[in-house]
Amino acid sequence: MTDQTIAAIATAIGEAGIGIVRLSGSKALEIADQIFSSRQGLPPSSLPGYSARYGRVVDPETKRTVDEAVLLVMRAPRSYTGEDVVEFQCHGGVVVVQRILEMALRLGARLAEPGEFTKRAFLNGRIDLSQAEAVIDVVRSRTEASLELAVDQLEGSLSRRIGAIREHLYDLVVRVEAIIDYPEDDIPEMEMDEMAEVIQAGLAELERLLATADQGKVLREGLKAVITGKPNVGKSSLLNRLLDEQRALVTDIPGTTRDIIEEVLNLKGIPLRLIDTAGIRESADVVERLGVERAVQLWSEADLIIHVLDGSVPLTEEDFQILAQTKDKHRVVVINKSDLPRVWDLADLPQADLGGAKIVEISLLEGELDPVVDAILDLVMQGVVREGTSSQAIITRARHKAALEQAKGDLEQALETLTSGLPLDLISVGLQGALEHLGEITGETVRENVIDRIFAQFCIGK
C-alpha cells in the first residue's frame, strides 16, 4: 500500500504565486533525477536531506525546459511523510505544476489520493497518535468531496463516452467469458477478426477520448493562440495590452529554437498561450520574419487565431490571404483603430472566408480591451472547454486520464496477444484489465457485472 511513490500538486492551482509539486515514496528521488537539472549539475539523489537547489525542470522526452524551480529534498525517515520526499517549487499557475505532475506520473509515480500524504505521515509515525482522528477527518472529508465531484463528472459527456466504450468491451468480454465458462453450450465461437475489430474500435475511441482529454489542455497547458495580421495593424499593441492588463502566469518558456516565445496569460481563469516570435515586440510580424510557410504552420497548430486588421487604411491582398488561409480555425477578427475614420466596412470582407469568426471593433490606443477578451472567452466556452476550473477538477481529470491510459495499454496488450495467435484466456487478461480500469472511473465491480450479463445474454446451462 505504501510501496508506490505518490505525487500531487500541493498548492491551490490558479492564482498562487508559487506552485508546489510534491512527491513521496521510494522512487521520488529517482524521478527527480530524470526531470530536474540543478545548476551545479548534481542529481537530486546525491543531495543530503533538508537541502534545496535551484535549477531547471526539463521534460525528459522533449528535452525542453518547463520552468525554473527550487528543488527541496527530504530524506526518509526525516520528512513529513517519513518517506523520501521531493518538492518542486516553481512558478504558480496551472501550466507548469500540471506539466511537472504529469511527468512524475509518466515516470512511475501514482497520483496521490486525497489526504494520502497525511495518511502516510501517520502510518510512518510522523504524526502523533492523538492526531489520528484528525487524519481520518481529512481522509473522509476530502474523499467525499472528490466523490461528489466524480458523480458530477458521471453526468458529464466524458463519462457517457467512457460508458459507450465499456458497453462494447462488455459485449466482447461477456462473450469471451461465456465461451470459456460454458464450453458445452451453443455459444457461437468468436472469429479473430471480429474480436480484433472490437478491440481496435475500443482503442480508437479511447484515443479519441484521450485526445479530448487533451483538449482539456486548454486548462492544463493553456489555449494556444496566435496573433496575426499584416505589418503595422497593431499586433504588438494588442499583445502588450493583454500582457499589461491580464496577469502573466509564467514569464517565459524559452523554446529550443529561440524563435518561438510563449506568453501565458490568465484570461479570467483560462490560461491563454500566446505564440509569438522572439522578436515580435520589435518587428511584430510573424510572416515577415519566418516566411509564409512557417506562418501557415503556426496557424495550423493554433487553437485560436487573433487576426488584427486596420480599419483606417484600405484592405490589401495580404489581409484577404490571411483570412482565406485561416478560415477553418477559431478566430477573433479585431478591427483596430476605431478612433480613426473607417475607410472600409464589414461588407468589404469576403463573407465566405469570414466563417464563424467573432468580429470586434476596437481602438487599441484608447478603447477598452474587454470586447477582445470577451470574444476570446466566448469562443472558448462554446467550443473547446466548459466553465469551472477548480483544482479538484483538474486532479480528477488527471486521474481519469491515467485510468484511460492504463485501459488503452491493456487493450493494446489484448490486441497483441490476439494477433500473436495466443488463446482466449490470455486475451481476456487485457480485456478484463481494460474494463477494470474504466470501472475505476465510475467505481463499479466489473467481475459481477460480467457474470450477470452472461446470464442475461446467453441461454446457458443444462
Place this chain on the structure above:
Amino acid sequence: MSHRDRRYDVIVVGAGHAGCEAGLAAARLGKKTALLTFSLDNVALLPCNPSIGGSGKAALVREVDALGGEMGRICDAALMQGRMLNTRKGPAVQSLRVQLDRKLYQRRMKYVLETTPNLFLKEGLVTRLLVEQGRVVGVKLRDGTTLYAPVVILATGTYLDSVIHIGDVRYSGAPQGQHPAIELAQSLRNLLPIVRFKTGTPPRVNLRSLDYSKLAKLEGENPLEGFSFETGSIEIEQVPCWVTYTNEATHAIIRDNLHRAALYSGAITGTGPRYCPSIESKVVQFPDRTGHQVFIEPEGWETNEGYLSGLSTSLPAEVQVELLQTIPGLENVEIMRWAYAIEYDCLDPFFLDSSLMTKEIWGLFCAGQINGTSGYEEAAAQGIVAGINAARLLDGESPITIPRSQAYIGVLIDDLVTKGTTEPYRMMTSRAEHRLYLRMDNADARLTPLGYQVGLIGEERYAAFQAKQEQIAQEVERLKRTPVGGDAETNAILRELGTTELRHGITMAELLRRPEISYDQLGRLCDLPDLPQNVRSSVEILVKYEGYLRKQQAAIERFEKLESRLLPQDLDYTKLRGLSREAVERLTLVKPRSLGQAARISGVSPADINVLVIYLETQKRSEG
C-alpha cells in the same frame, strides 16, 4: 448403546459430497468422527447430472485432491467417459469433465468411508441440533438416541424441509424418493437465518427407447489424464453421450402449459440458479431461440437409465411426456423418473467465517449446499475445508484459510462469506481474479504443500509430488539453456512444422513460445527426456506463457499484501470514528478477517478502508 458409541470428536450430518470429504478429513486427522446419513444406500449420491468437472469445477476437484480429499480418486475409478474441455481456449481454462457410473461412485465412496480408521458411518436421521451456551454439544436422532460431540458439521444438502414440485403436484420429499429433514430444519430456523433456494433436475429415460440414428454422438478422449495426482493416465473403453435439440413444436407445448409449471404458477418461491435454468425458463427468456441443446448421458455401466441434460423442468408429468416426444430421437421415449423442481432451506453464508464455522455457535460448521452453493464439486471443496478446520479447532490450531489468489476453493469460500449469495452459487472461472494461476495443471503445486502441512497428504505422496515439481523445474531450465540455431537443417524442420525459420540461434524455450509450436514438436530438434504427460504439459504452459504468468504473479503479490493485514475478529465497528453507516453494518455482519476481505464487501468504500488502516496503525502503536 454404550457410552463409547455416543461420544465423538466430530459429528458430520449428511453423507453427500460435502459430508464425505468433511468426515474423511476429520477422521484422517485423528478425530473420532460419526458420519450420519438417512440411508446407507444413498451415500455420495449424484442426484443431478451423472458427471463431475467442467469449467472452474474441474480445478476444484484437483484442489480437493491436492489437499488430500477423495473426490478425484473416486471419479477416476467410476468414470465412463471423459473429455478435456476448452483445449483451444488457453492453459488456464482447460477443464476435465467426466461422466460417471453413479452407483459405482457411491459404492467406491462408501467403501472408503467404511474402511477409514476413526470414521463411523451410520444410518440415522438427525432431528435436532443441541446447542448449550453458544456451543454445539451434539445431535438428537429420530430413533431417540443422542450423539455428543464438541464439533458438528452440517452438510445436509437439499434436504432441509425440501419440497418437490412436478407441475401442479407438490409434496414434501427429497431426491431419489428420500425423506426431507423437516424437524432439523425447524431446529435450525430457531438458531440461524434461513433462505429458500430452488433447483431442478430433468427426466430420466430408458436408453433402449431412443432412436440413435437421429442423435449426434459425443465420444470421450482415450487415454485420459485423471483428476487425482495418484491416478495418472486412464485407459478404458468409454461410452459415448448423445446430443439432440428441442424445436418449435417442443417450445409451443411448453408455452401452452406454462401456467402449469411450478416455476411460473407461483407455487415456487425459492430462488433458482441462472446457470441451470429449466427448459421453460429458457423458452421464456430466449424466445428467439429455435432450439436448445439436449445431452443424453448414460447413468452407469449396469443400467439403461439415461439423463436428459438441458431439460430440467417443473412442468406436470403428462406435459413432460408430450414435450419429449417432439424431440428428434425421443419420439418413442420411455420416461423412468419424472423431472422435478426442488425447494430447500439453506443458511445465509454471511453467518459463517472463512473457516466455515458459524460466527454465533462455537463448534458448528456448515458445508455444501446448506451454504447456498450448488454442485458436487463446490460441496466437496467446502467439505474438506470444514473437516480440516473442525479437527484444527479441537487441536487448538488456527483454521486454514485459502486465499482467493491460491485456489478456487479460496474464491468459493471468500465469495460466500464476504458477498453472500442470492442464488445457488456455482463456480465459474470468471469469478477468479487470477485465473491464469488457478489452473487445473498446477492445482497440485498450489495446494499439496498445504495438504501435507495439515496432515492429509502422506510422506510418500509428498515425495512423489516434490519429484514431479523437480522434473518440471529441471526441464524448464534445460529448455532455457538449450540452444537451437539458424542452420539449414534446423530451418528445414521448422519449415516442415509450419513456423518461421531462424536467422540466428535462440533457445528451445524461446522457440516454444511460438504459438504454433508444441513441446512435443521440440523433439524433432533435440532429445527430449522421457517425462510423463502431465509434466510435459506443465512445462509447456510454464515456458509458453512465462511473460503472462510472471505478470499474474506480480498482481497476486500486490493482492496478498492487503490480505495479510489482519483485522481483529472482536473489533466493534460501531466504535470506529469515520466509517460510513453502511460500512459499519456490513463490516459488523461479515466480520472480515483482513483488510483485503473488507475491501471486497459491497458498501465498504476506499475511504472506509483508509479508516481501518489508520485504526490498525493506532492499535499497533498503542501495543508497541
